Amino acid sequence: MDDESDIVGGDGPDFPPQSPDVLKKPKAPGTLHKRPAQAAQYLNQAVFHVTAKSPFISLLKRAKKEVIKLHSRRRNVVLLVGLSKAIEKTLSLGLRFQHMGYAIQVETDTVVINDDLEPDDLQEEWRQITRSVSRVKITVSLKSGKDKKERKKVLVDSD
Template sequence: MTKRIQGKHIKHTANIKPRTQTEQISTFLIKSQTPYVSAIKKISKQLSKFEHSTGVKKYSQYKQVSYITVKGMGKSIEKTLSVGLYFQERYNVDIHTGTVEVLDEFQQDEDESVYKKRLVSSVELKIWLKKE
């Protein structure tokens, strides 16, 4: 059994930053504070934007996008899955579960910090676009 670390607990997010601009636009991170309805609206807006992209040079990068990714971990898994179920009526949705390693920081004194890694459950949804 591990011993409890005393001090202020500072949580750090997992390293889930999108790499390219297109990935950044097509990836949504759901947190426990994210309102369900606003997540649905944002994702719906992006889906319609990618589906109806024209041949304009500005949006040519959107033609490479074939799905939108929705990610959630920890407490937000239930909300992420309910978003996936909402879009499952109109789109094909793939669900991938996994584990993410996160880093916690414990500040014992003003200058002294202790870092500890822990594993958190995560879920990733891929909502596939219907290209015309």
């Protein structure tokens, strides 16, 4: 019966294994200073950088104002950009615009970010460590093929 107690939940094998080196990458000696991603230059576009702490409704309202300005042809598109943890919020904003009747286009890619590693020993030099972060870009624009009356209706109904 001792064999059953091991299977059911007795003193079976320890998961995860006792040695942390097996599962985790060894930590670099020193303090890691994370840099934010560099904002890319987008010409003729209103860009909203979505973060995980950004309030959803205020982002929606600010982006919606810019989308309404698309009607006056000041800009071609509105761009929503979110990195790693903010991807879900960015996609939610894009879906909201799609439900309002706008055309959206979703692009995903990976961005390389350089971080600084400050060594514990003051005699050593700082090092740069690179990491890859997922990014989503959503382009919001007016649907093509609609006449002006339908565009105005979309703008009024979306309020």
